[in-house]
Amino acid sequence: MRWNKEEVEYLKKTYPTEVSIGEISNKLKKSIKSIHHKAVRLSLSRLKIPTNRPKNKNHRNEYDKKYFLKNKENIYKNRKKRMRLNKINLIKKLGGKCGVCGYDKCPAAFDFHHNIKGKENNISVLLKNASKEKLLKEIKRCILLCSNCHRELHYKGS
Numbered sequence: 001m002r003w004n005k006e007e008v009e010y011l012k013k014t015y016p017t018e019v020s021i022g023e024i025s026n027k028l029k030k031s032i033k034s035i036h037h038k039a040v041r042l043s044l045s046r047l048k049i050p051t052n053r054p055k056n057k058n059h060r061n062e063y064d065k066k067y068f069l070k071n072k073e074n075i076y077k078n079r080k081k082r083m084r085l086n087k088i089n090l091i092k093k094l095g096g097k098c099g100v101c102g103y104d105k106c107p108a109a110f111d112f113h114h115n116i117k118g119k120e121n122n123i124s125v126l127l128k129n130a131s132k133e134k135l136l137k138e139i140k141r142c143i144l145l146c147s148n149c150h151r152e153l154h155y156k157g158s
Contacts, residue, residue, distance in 0.1 A: 003038060011035065015044045083127050090123075090135065094144040100153075103146040111150040112142040 003011075007028050014024055015035075025032050039045075056062070068075065088107050097104035112123040119141065126135050145153065 008038075008042070011038060012042065012044065015039050016047055018047055079128075086127055086132075086135065090139050091144060093136075093139065094142070097144070098146040098149055099143045100145060100149040103149075109147050111145050111147055112139065113145045113150055113153065114141050115143045116141040 007030075010028065011024065014027075021032050021035060024035055028035065084107075087110075090112070091107050091110055094112075098110070103109065119138075121130070121134070121138055123135070123138060123142065126138055
């Protein structure tokens with residue numbers, strides 16, 4: 001495809017500006033690749049449009065810190081709610097009642113007792129910050145007891 005003088009002049013005038021290559025392509029009825037090729041041949045360069053990059057490399061950490069400080073109450077409230085729901089689901093998986101006396105009223109009164117040796121983690125710690133897979137793996141080693149039965153089980157006597 002040959003370029004006539006008007007097309008070359010138009011390209012020289014518009015290529016270094018903010019006009020998009022697509023608009024130039026439509027106006028000249030040439031492909032974008034041929035426009036780039038001709039611009040290289042004519043030693044034309046595009047206007048350097050600054051990218052929207054932050055100057056600080058730790059901008060994400062700073063943003064997260066500001067977000068946390070702004071929304072601390074909601075974050076803690078949601079975390080507590082998630083922990084409570086996880087505990088209720090684990091209680092349901094273990095039958096929903098005490099393994100000794102049959103108590104089944106308040107989920108806050110239940111404890112997880114490791115009846116199998118090889119305890120890896122404490123369930124209360126896992127409820128705070130572990131994955132569901134780790135929780136389920138550890139809960140297989142436990143039985144569900146109410147607080148009273150759990151204390152009696154661990155009481156050695158005086």
